[in-house]
Amino acid sequence: MQEVIFAAITEGVYVVTSRDQDKVNGMTAAWVAQVSFKPLLIMVSIAFTRYSHELIKNSGIFAINVLNDEQVDLGKRFGYKSGRRVDKFAGLAYDTAVTGAPILPEAYAYLDLKLVHTYPAGDHDLFIGEVVDAKILHPEAKPLIFKASTFF
Numbered sequence: 001m002q003e004v005i006f007a008a009i010t011e012g013v014y015v016v017t018s019r020d021q022d023k024v025n026g027m028t029a030a031w032v033a034q035v036s037f038k039p040l041l042i043m044v045s046i047a048f049t050r051y052s053h054e055l056i057k058n059s060g061i062f063a064i065n066v067l068n069d070e071q072v073d074l075g076k077r078f079g080y081k082s083g084r085r086v087d088k089f090a091g092l093a094y095d096t097a098v099t100g101a102p103i104l105p106e107a108y109a110y111l112d113l114k115l116v117h118t119y120p121a122g123d124h125d126l127f128i129g130e131v132v133d134a135k136i137l138h139p140e141a142k143p144l145i146f147k148a149s150t151f152f
């Protein structure tokens with residue numbers, strides 16, 4: 001059934017970043033969606049086991065970097081190793097959002113979020129963030145659409 005879901009549901013590819021004091025990290029996520037207009041709320045579904053889960057829970061902030069269609073390499077860089085063991089930002093330039101979360105300067109766009117709700121969902125938690133800032137960085141680029149064949 002998972003193959004059907006991969007083929008049937010269209011998702012983007014995002015790098016969800018966070019910062020807890022001096023520790024910065026990011027992880028690739030496909031399960032991101034807007035869930036409210038007023039206030040502007042965005043959901044990201046993150047497995048309990050991810051280091052990002054711990055950082056977002058502790059700091060209460062995160063940013064969603066929307067990858068462009070030439071950034072599959074960044075999707076892999078942030079999607080296969082845990083920030084518990086490696087510094088995924090090593091050698092990578094980044095900016096800092098209002099909340100303090102890292103922003104990838106070449107991404108299509110970013111959303112900067114303050115955590116307002118957390119709901120359990122199976123083996124993941126749904127983190128709901130209120131948008132405090134949002135910007136299209138490269139309007140000429142195209143957002144990356146997730147294809148299982150590209151990543152797995």
Ligand SMILES: Cc1cc2nc3c(=O)[nH]c(=O)nc-3n(C[C@H](O)[C@H](O)[C@H](O)COP(=O)(O)O)c2cc1C
Nearest residue numbers: 027028029030031046047050051052079081082083
């Ligand atoms: C294309 C792609 C999409 C992913 N989407 C999610 C997701 O939506 N939620 C999630 O918990 N993990 C997702 N992952 C897995 C995490 O990115 C991966 O486990 C990462 O190493 C976690 O890093 P961390 O431990 O530093 O937080 C995805 C991975 C890839 C390659």
